[in-house]
Amino acid sequence: MSNPDTDKPVDLAEETPAWRLEPTRAGLPPLAAAQFDVASTEDSLELLVASTQELGDLFRVYAPGRKRDTWICNHPDDIKRLLVTNHRNYTKGVGLDRVKILLGNGIMVSEGDFWKRQRRMIQPAFHRKMVEQYAVVIDTALDNAQVRWDAAVHSSEPFDITAEMSALTLDIILCSIFGEDLAWLEKRMGGNNPFAVVTEHSARDLLFAYKFRSLAKLVVELVAARRAGQWERFDFLQMLMDARDKDDRPMPDREMVDEALTLVVAGHETSASALNWAWYLVATHPAALERLEAEVDAIDCVAVAQPGTASEPSISGPRSMTYAASEQLVWTQAVLKESMRLYPPGWLLTRRSVEEDVLGGYRVPPGTDVMLSPYLIQRHPTYWPEPEAYRPERFLPEAEAAREKWVYIPFAAGPRHCVGENFALYEMTVHLARMARRYRLEYLDEGPIPIEAAVNLRALRPLRFRVHFRKTP
Ligand code: HEM
Incomplete structure (x- = not known):
């Protein structure tokens, strides 16, 4: 895997510090305050604002309904990577099925x-x-x-x-x-x-x-x-x-x-x-x-x-x-x-990773739902x-x-x-x-x-x- 910004190989082990964000499914979820189904609950925006204030510019939320994690990115470097420099690694994400019925x-x-x-x-x-x-x-x-x-x-x-x-x-x-x-x-x-x-x-x-x-x-x-x-x-x-x-x-x-x-x-x-x-x-x-x-x-x-x-x-x-x-x-x-x-x-852009990537120093597994919000940034x-x-x-x-x-x-x-x-x-x-x-x-x-x-x-x-x-x- 190479870094599209520099074209140099990315050493995931070196770039990725210890997982700050532990998997939320096993044991006690460390991000308990951020357990909701982003974009499916009426108070998603409020919850996202509160979670961002509490957890910073990159965090995960566990969506019990979908039994999946969603990564929330609110840092310009990650936004640039998702939308521009490594956009090929991301398809559109959550909610796409509903939009497809319409469009x-x-x-x-x-x-x-x-x-x-x-x-x-x-x-x-x-x-x-x-x-x-x-x-x-x-x-x-x-x-x-x-x-x-x-x-x-x-x-x-x-x-x-x-x-x-x-x-x-x-x-x-x-x-x-x-x-x-x-x-x-x-x-x-x-x-x-x-x-x-x-x-x-x-x-x-x-x-x-x-x-x-x-x-x-x-x-x-x-x-x-x-x-x-x-x-x-x-x-x-x-x-x-x-x-x-x-x-x-x-x-x-x-x-x-x-x-x-x-x-x-x-x-x-x-x-x-x-x-x-x-x-x-x-x-x-x-x-x-x-x-x-x-x-x-x-x-x-x-x-x-x-x-x-x-x-x-x-x-x-x-x-x-x-x-x-x-x-x-x-x-x-x-x-x-x-x-x-x-x-x-x-207010919310949804993407899903195709292959493994690195955002903010953390490994993003393939198939991860990633969201970024113009409202937040x-x-x-x-x-x-x-x-x-x-x-x-x-x-x-x-x-x-x-x-x-x-x-x-x-x-x-x-x-x-x-x-x-x-x-x-x-x-x-x-x-x-x-x-x-x-x-x-x-x-x-x-x-x-x-x-x-x-x-x-x-x-x-x-x-x-x-x-x-x-x-x-
Ligand atoms: C204030 C007005 C508008 C705003 C804020 C807006 C915002 C956006 C955003 C944020 C996206 C990207 C969605 C994503 O990547 O998930 C998008 C895509 C798109 N918008 Fe707009 N839009 C506006 C007006 C329009 C208008 C007037 C048209 C057409 C007449 C339009 C047609 C499209 C199309 C076709 C896409 C999909 C582009 C693609 O995926 O290649 N939008 N818009």
Whole structure:
């Protein structure tokens, strides 16, 4: 075995100090406080936080339900090794079977050469130059959202931002995947959005998986109709239809459906959750909000209008922003990045070792479940002064350059990092910029927000706001 960092042979005996962590099954388990089934119990996140405080950056927990140990890694060197330098030694881990029911063999769950082939075919569609082609889709979704937000200004009812972010990001991702044929799909479903189940059925259980997978047939029909009608389209589905592997072979329909459905799931709830937390945090931190408003007020707009009324919605800029222009909104992006530091939607990454490895000086046997948590490392007090404080300035360019690597991983890292990262950052920045120009949100509730750490990190109860028009800049 060699060390992929240095290519020198690793002497396991020399590198591995005496086992600090004894097997938990024989005799008295030394990690008694850390006996739970990570990611299967409702309080997994709380237990992980407490265990990390007590046991440090590398420890094991014994899951009685699965009768297995899980290693928890919360050190940048181990994160780098797992995700980057020795990523080939790790497949996706615990929870994969459940995700497979939902996503088939889509890119989120596939492995090995098949995953590599699919990734090569899909990745070009998420290049920043491609992503900015979706500006019209995003602007149209925001036009629709603006009608709802304008109505909320005039309503006496609290505005449920959690539901709104879910509706908006579903609108954006569906229109990006199916384009104008979303209407075709709706017609086939008697005028109903076939993907409404994504927002209406919030539990990610077997019933959801069953309902969601039943949409595969509909997508196959759409692909056939496009081929028969030779419809010219620009959307992610078309990209999947046109993609060719290195031997110039197209993706079979079954694979294409798995990938399209994967994009719906991967692209919706993550972005919805990130924006939900971002609005809450910025609304409750006046200095951050003031700076956000100052930055977005200074953007040149294609069309700017006075705040309208519910009956006369008007369009406010910025519209059709380039990708480069969205990156220049450094404070807006810092607001988003700091929100994802505190509340990373994908809060837990699971892996399983293929062969023996060494992490933090300890032997990892083959077949070991290993987990790392963006939530834990992104609140690690060694790398983040006052880790619980919301401070977007941590993500201004100078501060970012000075920070240790591998301690900020909301989109993971290495070859399996989020393929939709550019798209997500772009849609969220455009959304925040446009809405913060026109509205100010006032958070209505008090006290801590209970978190649901399931597949994604969600607020357990809807976040409610009063919506105000801002003074015209
Ligand atoms: C704020 C928004 C988002 C966050 C925080 C996020 C986070 C992540 C994370 C942490 C992973 C790695 C999971 C793992 O390795 O176990 C991932 C993978 C992935 N994400 Fe995202 N994601 C976001 C938005 C999106 C969007 C908008 C899309 C597509 C339109 C997308 C598509 C994917 C896909 C396909 C993968 C699997 C990549 C692979 O394994 O090769 N994500 N995402």
